[in-house]
Amino acid sequence: TGLSRLVMGSTTARVIGHATCNVLVVPRAAEIAFKNIVVATDGSRWSAAAAAEAIGLAKRNGAALTIVSVVPSEFLAPTDMDLGMVQQEMIAEKEMGEAEKHAKAVKEAAQKEGVNVSAFVMSGKPADAIVETAKDRKADLIVLGSHGRTGLDKLLMGSVAERVIVLSPCAVLVVKGK
Numbered sequence: 001t002g003l004s005r006l007v008m009g010s011t012t013a014r015v016i017g018h019a020t021c022n023v024l025v026v027p028r029a030a031e032i033a034f035k036n037i038v039v040a041t042d043g044s045r046w047s048a049a050a051a052a053e054a055i056g057l058a059k060r061n062g063a064a065l066t067i068v069s070v071v072p073s074e075f076l077a078p079t080d081m082d083l084g085m086v087q088q089e090m091i092a093e094k095e096m097g098e099a100e101k102h103a104k105a106v107k108e109a110a111q112k113e114g115v116n117v118s119a120f121v122m123s124g125k126p127a128d129a130i131v132e133t134a135k136d137r138k139a140d141l142i143v144l145g146s147h148g149r150t151g152l153d154k155l156l157m158g159s160v161a162e163r164v165i166v167l168s169p170c171a172v173l174v175v176k177g178k
Helices: 010-018 045-061 085-112 126-136 159-167
Strands: 023-025 036-040 064-072 116-124 141-145 171-175
Touching: 010 023, 010 159, 036 045, 036 126, 045 064, 045 085, 045 141, 045 171, 064 085, 064 126, 085 116, 116 126, 126 141, 126 159, 141 159, 159 171
Parallel strands: 036 064, 036 141, 064 116, 141 171
Antiparallel strands: 023 171
Protein backbone atom coordinates (compact mmCIF):
# COMPACT_ATOMS: atom_id res chain seq x y z
CA THR A 1 0.00 0.00 0.00
CA GLY A 2 3.01 2.32 -0.23
CA LEU A 3 3.88 2.59 3.47
CA SER A 4 7.50 1.90 2.52
CA ARG A 5 8.66 -0.83 4.85
CA LEU A 6 7.34 0.70 8.05
CA VAL A 7 5.01 -2.23 8.45
CA MET A 8 4.58 -5.52 6.70
CA GLY A 9 1.68 -5.67 4.30
CA SER A 10 -1.39 -7.48 5.55
CA THR A 11 -1.38 -9.81 2.53
CA THR A 12 2.23 -10.81 3.23
CA ALA A 13 1.43 -11.42 6.88
CA ARG A 14 -1.60 -13.55 6.02
CA VAL A 15 0.34 -15.61 3.46
CA ILE A 16 3.10 -16.30 5.98
CA GLY A 17 0.65 -17.00 8.77
CA HIS A 18 -1.62 -19.35 6.86
CA ALA A 19 0.91 -21.11 4.61
CA THR A 20 1.64 -24.71 5.50
CA CYS A 21 5.03 -24.49 3.81
CA ASN A 22 8.08 -22.30 4.43
CA VAL A 23 7.83 -18.80 2.95
CA LEU A 24 10.67 -16.81 1.38
CA VAL A 25 10.22 -13.05 1.62
CA VAL A 26 12.50 -11.08 -0.68
CA PRO A 27 12.88 -7.30 -0.46
CA ARG A 28 12.78 -5.54 -3.81
CA ALA A 29 16.51 -4.65 -3.78
CA ALA A 30 17.78 -7.98 -2.42
CA GLU A 31 19.71 -10.59 -4.36
CA ILE A 32 19.17 -14.27 -3.71
CA ALA A 33 22.55 -15.98 -3.55
CA PHE A 34 22.53 -18.23 -0.45
CA LYS A 35 26.25 -17.72 0.17
CA ASN A 36 26.08 -16.09 3.62
CA ILE A 37 23.22 -17.37 5.75
CA VAL A 38 22.21 -16.23 9.23
CA VAL A 39 19.98 -18.47 11.32
CA ALA A 40 18.32 -17.41 14.57
CA THR A 41 17.83 -19.91 17.35
CA ASP A 42 16.02 -19.69 20.67
CA GLY A 43 15.48 -23.35 21.48
CA SER A 44 11.87 -23.45 20.31
CA ARG A 45 10.58 -26.14 17.96
CA TRP A 46 10.25 -23.45 15.28
CA SER A 47 13.89 -22.43 15.61
CA ALA A 48 14.93 -26.09 15.51
CA ALA A 49 13.11 -26.45 12.19
CA ALA A 50 14.74 -23.23 10.97
CA ALA A 51 18.19 -24.47 12.01
CA ALA A 52 17.73 -27.77 10.16
CA GLU A 53 16.60 -25.89 7.04
CA ALA A 54 19.52 -23.43 7.27
CA ILE A 55 22.07 -26.21 7.70
CA GLY A 56 20.66 -28.01 4.66
CA LEU A 57 20.72 -24.84 2.55
CA ALA A 58 24.27 -24.01 3.65
CA LYS A 59 25.47 -27.51 2.86
CA ARG A 60 23.82 -27.65 -0.58
CA ASN A 61 25.05 -24.18 -1.54
CA GLY A 62 28.51 -24.22 0.05
CA ALA A 63 27.41 -21.24 2.13
CA ALA A 64 28.87 -19.83 5.33
CA LEU A 65 26.39 -20.17 8.20
CA THR A 66 26.18 -17.76 11.12
CA ILE A 67 24.13 -18.76 14.14
CA VAL A 68 22.74 -16.09 16.41
CA SER A 69 21.00 -16.62 19.72
CA VAL A 70 19.71 -13.50 21.42
CA VAL A 71 18.97 -13.01 25.08
CA PRO A 72 16.23 -10.38 25.22
CA SER A 73 17.57 -7.31 27.00
CA GLU A 74 14.79 -7.42 29.60
CA PHE A 75 16.48 -10.52 31.07
CA LEU A 76 19.74 -8.64 31.52
CA ALA A 77 18.43 -5.33 32.86
CA PRO A 78 16.94 -4.76 36.29
CA THR A 79 13.18 -4.65 35.76
CA ASP A 80 11.53 -5.56 39.05
CA MET A 81 12.17 -3.64 42.23
CA ASP A 82 11.00 -6.62 44.31
CA LEU A 83 13.65 -8.93 42.91
CA GLY A 84 16.98 -8.75 44.63
CA MET A 85 20.12 -8.09 42.61
CA VAL A 86 21.27 -11.67 43.17
CA GLN A 87 18.00 -13.03 41.75
CA GLN A 88 18.26 -10.73 38.72
CA GLU A 89 21.83 -11.86 38.07
CA MET A 90 20.75 -15.51 38.39
CA ILE A 91 17.97 -14.98 35.82
CA ALA A 92 20.36 -13.24 33.41
CA GLU A 93 23.00 -15.94 33.87
CA LYS A 94 20.43 -18.70 33.27
CA GLU A 95 19.14 -17.01 30.09
CA MET A 96 22.69 -16.49 28.79
CA GLY A 97 23.50 -20.15 29.50
CA GLU A 98 20.37 -21.28 27.64
CA ALA A 99 21.24 -19.10 24.64
CA GLU A 100 24.78 -20.52 24.56
CA LYS A 101 23.40 -24.06 24.75
CA HIS A 102 21.05 -23.46 21.80
CA ALA A 103 23.75 -21.85 19.65
CA LYS A 104 26.24 -24.62 20.48
CA ALA A 105 23.76 -27.37 19.54
CA VAL A 106 23.09 -25.82 16.13
CA LYS A 107 26.82 -25.20 15.57
CA GLU A 108 27.64 -28.84 16.33
CA ALA A 109 24.90 -30.06 13.97
CA ALA A 110 26.25 -27.81 11.19
CA GLN A 111 29.83 -28.95 11.77
CA LYS A 112 28.72 -32.60 11.47
CA GLU A 113 27.41 -31.71 8.01
CA GLY A 114 30.69 -30.06 7.04
CA VAL A 115 29.24 -26.54 7.00
CA ASN A 116 31.50 -23.52 7.57
CA VAL A 117 29.85 -22.14 10.72
CA SER A 118 30.24 -19.50 13.40
CA ALA A 119 27.98 -18.78 16.35
CA PHE A 120 27.20 -15.72 18.43
CA VAL A 121 25.22 -15.09 21.60
CA MET A 122 24.01 -11.54 21.94
CA SER A 123 21.76 -9.48 24.16
CA GLY A 124 19.26 -6.89 23.10
CA LYS A 125 16.07 -6.79 21.11
CA PRO A 126 16.03 -10.11 19.24
CA ALA A 127 14.86 -8.79 15.85
CA ASP A 128 17.32 -5.90 15.90
CA ALA A 129 20.22 -8.17 16.89
CA ILE A 130 19.35 -10.68 14.13
CA VAL A 131 19.16 -7.97 11.46
CA GLU A 132 22.38 -6.29 12.66
CA THR A 133 24.19 -9.63 12.60
CA ALA A 134 22.96 -10.19 9.04
CA LYS A 135 24.22 -6.75 8.01
CA ASP A 136 27.60 -7.25 9.74
CA ARG A 137 28.06 -10.68 8.13
CA LYS A 138 26.84 -9.43 4.73
CA ALA A 139 24.18 -12.13 4.74
CA ASP A 140 22.00 -12.70 1.72
CA LEU A 141 19.53 -14.84 3.67
CA ILE A 142 18.13 -14.89 7.20
CA VAL A 143 16.41 -18.11 8.28
CA LEU A 144 14.13 -18.07 11.30
CA GLY A 145 11.15 -19.86 12.72
CA SER A 146 7.68 -18.46 12.28
CA HIS A 147 7.29 -18.32 16.06
CA GLY A 148 9.61 -18.22 19.05
CA ARG A 149 9.68 -19.42 22.61
CA THR A 150 6.37 -17.85 23.51
CA GLY A 151 4.73 -20.48 21.30
CA LEU A 152 1.57 -18.52 20.66
CA ASP A 153 0.23 -20.74 17.87
CA LYS A 154 -2.90 -18.66 17.54
CA LEU A 155 -0.89 -15.76 16.13
CA LEU A 156 -0.25 -15.72 12.40
CA MET A 157 3.45 -15.24 13.07
CA GLY A 158 5.67 -14.19 15.93
CA SER A 159 6.58 -10.56 16.51
CA VAL A 160 10.31 -11.21 16.07
CA ALA A 161 9.74 -12.82 12.67
CA GLU A 162 7.53 -9.94 11.60
CA ARG A 163 10.04 -7.31 12.70
CA VAL A 164 12.97 -9.12 11.05
CA ILE A 165 11.06 -9.22 7.75
CA VAL A 166 10.29 -5.50 7.98
CA LEU A 167 13.87 -4.47 8.86
CA SER A 168 15.90 -6.94 6.79
CA PRO A 169 17.82 -5.76 3.74
CA CYS A 170 18.11 -9.38 2.56
CA ALA A 171 15.77 -12.28 1.90
CA VAL A 172 14.14 -13.92 4.93
CA LEU A 173 13.06 -17.56 4.96
CA VAL A 174 10.28 -18.07 7.47
CA VAL A 175 10.28 -21.74 8.47
CA LYS A 176 7.11 -23.29 9.79
CA GLY A 177 7.37 -25.62 12.78
CA LYS A 178 6.78 -29.29 12.12
